[in-house]
Amino acid sequence: MKKRALISVSDKTGVAEFAKGLEAKGFEILSTGGTIRLLKEAGVQAIPVEEVTNFPEMLDGRVKTLHPMIHGGLLGKRDNESHRTQMEEHDIAPIDLVAVNLYPFKETVQKPGVSHDEIIENIDIGGPSMLRSAAKNFVDVLVVADPSDYPSVLAALEKEEDTYAFRQQLAAKVFRHTAHYDAMIAAYFQTQTEEVFPETYTVTYEKVQDLRYGENPHQQAAFYKSPIQNTATLATANQLHGKELSYNNIQDTNAALEILRDYKEPAAVAVKHMNPCGIGIGATLAEAFGRTYEADPVSIFGGIVACNRPVDIKTAEQLSSIFLEIVVAPSFDEDALALLTKKKNIRLLELDVSNQQADQKRMTTVDGGALIQDLDVKEVTADELEVVTEKQPTEAEIADLLFAWKAVKHVKSNAIVLAKDAQTIGVGAGQMNRIGAAEIAIKQAGDKAKGAVLASDAFFPMPDTVEAAAKAGVTAIIQPGGSKRDQDSIDVCNQYGIAMVNTSVRHFKH
Numbered sequence: 434m435k436k437r438a439l440i441s442v443s444d445k446t447g448v449a450e451f452a453k454g455l456e457a458k459g460f461e462i463l464s465t466g467g468t469i470r471l472l473k474e475a476g477v478q479a480i481p482v483e484e485v486t487n488f489p490e491m492l493d494g495r496v497k498t499l500h501p502m503i504h505g506g507l508l509g510k511r512d513n514e515s516h517r518t519q520m521e522e523h524d525i526a527p528i529d530l531v532a533v534n535l536y537p538f539k540e541t542v543q544k545p546g547v548s549h550d551e552i553i554e555n556i557d558i559g560g561p562s563m564l565r566s567a568a569k570n571f572v573d574v575l576v577v578a579d580p581s582d583y584p585s586v587l588a589a590l591e592k593e594e595d596t597y598a599f600r601q602q603l604a605a606k607v608f609r610h611t612a613h614y615d616a617m618i619a620a621y622f623q624t625q626t627e628e629v630f631p632e633t634y635t636v637t638y639e640k641v642q643d644l645r646y647g648e649n650p651h652q653q654a655a656f657y658k659s660p661i662q663n664t665a666t667l668a669t670a671n672q673l674h675g676k677e678l679s680y681n682n683i684q685d686t687n688a689a690l691e692i693l694r695d696y697k698e699p700a701a702v703a704v705k706h707m708n709p710c711g712i713g714i715g716a717t718l719a720e721a722f723g724r725t726y727e728a729d730p731v732s733i734f735g736g737i738v739a740c741n742r743p744v745d746i747k748t749a750e751q752l753s754s755i756f757l758e759i760v761v762a763p764s765f766d767e768d769a770l771a772l773l774t775k776k777k778n779i780r781l782l783e784l785d786v787s788n789q790q791a792d793q794k795r796m797t798t799v800d801g802g803a804l805i806q807d808l809d810v811k812e813v814t815a816d817e818l819e820v821v822t823e824k825q826p827t828e829a830e831i832a833d834l835l836f837a838w839k840a841v842k843h844v845k846s847n848a849i850v851l852a853k854d855a856q857t858i859g860v861g862a863g864q865m866n867r868i869g870a871a872e873i874a875i876k877q878a879g880d881k882a883k884g885a886v887l888a889s890d891a892f893f894p895m896p897d898t899v900e901a902a903a904k905a906g907v908t909a910i911i912q913p914g915g916s917k918r919d920q921d922s923i924d925v926c927n928q929y930g931i932a933m934v935n936t937s938v939r940h941f942k943h
């Protein structure tokens with residue numbers, strides 16, 4: 434009996450050549466509507482599936498191949514006598530190879546202005562069913578879901594190397610593919626419901642690239658992206674110059690972009706090891722970056738700078754005078770690009786930060802599970818600040834307090850940020866006690882602490898941080914409030930004539 438191949442594909446790339454190759458190896462080809470038309474035009478002798486099912490394609494193509502004559506031919510085990518007898522009784526001929534790819538669900542969801550109905554119609558049912566049947570029975574059926582595998586399948590048939598391992602590898606690819614496809618459908622349906630944390634949580638990603646290594650050279654790593662994304666992301670950023678990003682580069686750039694989203698005025702953010710070492714805002718990007726640099730001229734060395742305005746020559750001149758790993762910006766003026774690309778080791782990324790919309794959920798894995806939470810996008814306005822001290826903050830202090838509050842949200846806890854005149858001047862990050870973070874920030878600020886403001890990501894359990902700040906010359910403090918000993922800190926503020934405002938919002942970041 435002739436071997437049979439069933440071909441039913443949406444993406445028709447390379448399918449005619451593949452079918453011809455199969456024909457040349459003695460396969461009889463079965464196929465569906467659009468595919469068969471193309472195959473016949475290419476001169477392939479294909480048989481319509483309707484002739485096998487004895488049933489017309491119906492319901493606008495919703496039912497074509499969903500039939501026991503097809504699935505029996507795919508699922509029947511050739512080495513099982515009972516299966517063989519049942520297949521013979523029902524005239525079911527075995528199908529030995531399936532080439533199927535699915536309705537373009539992802540592309541449909543991403544189409545601007547697409548209707549819900551069109552999305553639903555692009556959920557493939559018959560295709561995944563055939564792929565799954567064939568993949569389950571991979572011992573007897575070769576299953577090809579990816580057109581890029583056509584040549585290797587033909588080559589394997591040619592050399593009779595379609596081994597158990599080869600078939601199982603193709604089946605594994607199919608189950609990954611159908612799981613990915615279903616996960617995208619589930620994600621779409623999730624957007625249509627109010628349910629926030631369903632009983633199971635499925636996410637799927639597509640590989641962007643293997644990375645040279647992970648956080649350290651002995652760790653393997655790869656970068657994956659979310660398949661459905663209509664806004665600008667780091668995964669789709671346009672790299673204009675420089676070598677491939679590393680694992681740490683990607684993490685740090687992401688951290689810089691997250692911070693940048695909180696600043697609407699021209700802003701530049703410098704990040705080292707996931708913490709901002711400098712944030713500056715200004716009337717122009719050049720002014721903003723000048724402040725970012727001055728914030729900590731030591732730590733910015735080898736850092737990542739994210740800008741929310743096009744990089745002009747004035748900014749580029751400053752950027753090119755130091756060693757930076759990455760500059761990411763919405764665009765680079767021609768002369769700025771010409772100057773920066775003279776530096777071999779810098780990476781330049783173009784990313785429209787104004788078109789960035791963060792995933793609203795963040796997931797982190799723990800041994801045996803995952804934690805999922807809302808992204809911390811809480812903002813506080815001047816009207817929401819509660820002044821708890823005798824001294825009221827001045828307008829300039831309020832501006833600096835709100836600036837520092839945005840910054841401290843992005844610093845690892847325990848976090849203290851000192852700021853003055855639209856610039857961070859001291860960042861104390863990731864300390865195991867609050868006073869430790871404060872001491873680092875104050876030391877870094879040095880003399881600049883005089884007349885500066887201080888932001889704390891969580892309340893003061895005791896007044897030691899306020900005392901240290903007062904001694905350094907800090908004049909205003911922003912913090913959530915809510916400690917049992919708030920009054921002790923307020924008393925110290927009153928003693929030194931410091932203004933303190935409470936936000937009633939905490940910004941722990943681990």
Ligand SMILES: NC(=O)c1ncn([C@@H]2O[C@H](COP(=O)(O)O)[C@@H](O)[C@H]2O)c1NC=O
Binds near residue numbers: 443444464494496498
């Ligand atoms: N419903 C069915 O029985 C069915 N059988 C195959 N398909 C899909 O139809 C597409 C091919 O259709 P055509 O050959 O008509 O262009 C493939 O993407 C295949 O996955 C089906 N369509 C969707 O569910």
